[in-house]
Amino acid sequence: MTVDYTSEFIQGYVKKGELKGEARALLTILDARGFMIPDEMRACIESCRDEELLDAWLHRVATVESVEELFT
Template identity: 50%
Template sequence: MVTFGHDGARLAVLPETARGILEEIMKTRAREYKSDFARRYVAEGEAKGEARAILLLLAARGIEVPESVRVRISETTDLSLLDSWVRRAGSVESVEELLDPR
């Protein structure tokens, strides 16, 4: 049985040509979430992913992250701030330097 996408929707009932066209459209089409509900949860997921990346990068570099800083990073929802921390996490020598707004 053929499945498509992350939700495992079944496309086996479609003719092969139609299924192929639909799969190509879905691969290339930008998905824009219309509802505030969906946008909020997508943004939360992005923030959690960025926070996780920061903490993993710091850990990989052997930089100690106190629990209070771990919580602060994990609870931050400002994507532009998280982006700046991700960029800086590769070069800072301490979490204090990371969090310094300069």
């Protein structure tokens, strides 16, 4: 069975899933690095729907010294 991902309806859900996956990856990396993630920042990451911002955070997460630094 082949699924048609070209409809706007389906593309919207696919994009939403991709963004959710990026947010989850970001939280996983922060956790693996031993950072305590305040609820406020966790909520900010989980609710982010800006693909460019999530990508920027994912690139910075490997080098930040604190969770707060991620958002600067």
